[in-house]
Amino acid sequence: MTKKYTEEIEENFTPITLNEEASRCLLCLDAPCSKACPAGTDPAKFIRSVRFKNIKGAIETVRENNILGGICARVCPTEKYCQKGCSRSGIDKAIDIGRIQKYITDMEEELHMNVLAKPIKNKKEHIAIIGSGPSGLAAAGYLLLKGYHVDIYEKEKELGGYLRYGIPEYRLPNSVVDKEVNRIVSLGACVYTNTTVGKDITLEELEKKYDAVILGIGLNKAKTLPMFMNNPHVVSSISLLKEIKENKGNIKVPNNIIIVGGGDVAMDIATSLKILGSKNVACVVYEEFSEFKASEKELEGARNLDISIYDGYIPLSVNDNEVTFKHRKIDSEIKMKADLIVLAIGQEVDATNIDVEFDKNEAKTSTYNIKGTNIFAVGDISRNKEKSVVGAVRTAKEVVFEIAKYLEGK
Ligand SMILES: Cc1cc2nc3c(=O)[nH]c(=O)nc-3n(C[C@H](O)[C@H](O)[C@H](O)COP(=O)(O)OP(=O)(O)OC[C@H]3O[C@@H](n4cnc5c(N)ncnc54)[C@H](O)[C@@H]3O)c2cc1C
Ligand code: SF4
Incomplete structure (x- = not known):
């Protein structure tokens, strides 16, 4: 381990x-x-x-x-x-x-190999990409290889989305993210970091300025439940994972942690906290073991670190740092107190000031295109069953194909 x-x-x-x-x-x-x-x-x-x-x-x-x-x-x-x-x-x-x-x-x-041929920008069209997670990055790479001009707009100070700010270092080191990002950017992308679309520049401005716009803003807002709001003992798993990764693990962690949730993100934060020295980490999970969402590898990793898992429980009430959970089927309640309560109950889209219609966190599109516009949705916010990195790459490949068709038809 x-x-x-x-x-x-x-x-x-x-x-x-x-x-x-x-x-x-x-x-x-x-x-x-x-x-x-x-x-x-x-x-x-x-x-x-x-x-x-x-x-x-x-x-x-x-x-x-x-x-x-x-x-x-x-x-x-x-x-x-x-x-x-x-x-x-x-x-x-x-x-x-x-x-x-x-x-x-x-x-x-x-071996310092670079098998991707340096593209010639032989196309006149310019494409803007909003968001530099795996979908935005892969779309940038494939568009550049086809000879288009590509500008990337990213609200964070570095590129990568959840690759850089979410998935823990022990599974995906940022040195690997750097290499893959550089390989794509060096194909000729122009990058604007610290630039939030909807605040620093509007989507309408980009729509007018570019021949096509790719929206790849991901699911970057943590879901919460009313009972946990405004409680100083509660943090979201994605904000804590970001803080840990940005500080390369050099942060002080409390001893007793309750994690609400049991997907891959919950296993990542549980494992990270345990590795960083938290003594007691307990995940309380809605699903029962037979319905678990976390991948086998992640679940096994968490279990090897003696992380306690309570399956089949839902939070009933919170009093300061004490949570009461109720079993979904059995007439049973448990009360747990912790130094920190971490919510890992999913993520949703944050499209503040971005005038695009969403249905259950997916942009309303037809073959990736937002009807009547030159905007295409990609990655986690697209109509795509696979909300994963490789799923994001697939949507990027398909969006680039659709954009080429759209631009040729113009
Ligand atoms: C902790 C964690 C662990 C995960 N582990 C795995 C795993 O092991 N394997 C796997 O396949 N998948 C994993 N996933 C899921 C995977 O990371 C996502 O499916 C994938 O990152 C989606 O890519 P994306 O490009 O759509 O969005 P994201 O990676 O979310 O990137 C979106 C980008 O858009 C930027 N952005 C957002 N709004 C704006 C704006 N208004 N203006 C400019 N930029 C903006 C964000 O800053 C971000 O850089 C994990 C997710 C999390 C949270
Ligand atoms: S799913 Fe595809 S990209 Fe991912 S490891 Fe398997 S072959 Fe490679």
Whole structure:
């Protein structure tokens, strides 16, 4: 288990273990793993290259299909995607595709390879991207590779969205985010950070100035419940994760923590706090274990750190720093007191002064386009079932295709 917040939790393959893992691949003809990757990263092809010791070919396959391949290798819930249908599971266990992809993309850095050709800006159109999470970044990369001019507007001081300010350092180091961001920006994007659309510049101004606008503002506002509002003992998981990551884990954490929620974000904050020294961390979760939302990997990591999990409970009332929870099915209540109460009950869109209609946190669009405008929605706020990094990459690829069609038709 991790000793430090800044140490990557997952062990790397060595050249020997990499080859052992790649040789387990059955080289399926119609490989289920490649069909199951939302971004079309094509693991069957890159694993075949690894087996034939063609690391350069493997790097090309990853990067050409997924511009954020180094990040996805670390954060994809692979058991839901590429590894889910792996034929090898029928014999023993699925091939560890994420870890093979990580080895390949780490080699790319080590060898200073850049397989993305420097684009020629041969298109006259200019496109604005609002938000630099994985969807905005991937869209920028694919548009630049097609020869468009791209400007990125980001409200934070650095690019990356939840990659930089959410996912903990032990799962996704900011050094990796920096490399992937630089690879995209160096294709020729113009970047405006500390610029909030809706405050520093309006969406209408961008609509007029640019041939197309991509809205990739993500779900950046923490959900809350009225009973927790204005309570000094309560914080949101995303604001605490941001503070921890910005300070590289150098913050003082209290000893006794209650976390309300049981998804991946709850597991991330629970694990981060435990690694940083909190003695007692308890997650109280609405779902019962059979319905759990957190990925197996994250749940297992939390359990290995002795994080207590109470499943099937909902918060009933809060009195100062004491919360009463009630079981959903059994006639049972528990009272818990803590130094800090962390809410991890989901995120929603914050579109202050952005005149776009949303339905359940998704922009109302038809094939990504907001009807009657040159605005396209991407990533978590688009009509996309996969609210994940690789899902964001997929929407970016599709939006770029739609924008090219739209601009050609103009
Ligand atoms: C703690 C945490 C852990 C996660 N772990 C995983 C994981 O392990 N694997 C996985 O696949 N997914 C994970 N996710 C989900 C994943 O991060 C999101 O699905 C993904 O980041 C969505 O990308 P996006 O580009 O749509 O939005 P975001 O990443 O949210 O980026 C939106 C960007 O828009 C900017 N912005 C917002 N409003 C404005 C404005 N008005 N003007 C200018 N800029 C603005 C924001 O500052 C931000 O940079 C996690 C999420 C969280 C919160
Ligand atoms: S990008 Fe993610 S889902 Fe796709 S092959 Fe790689 S690890 Fe699997």
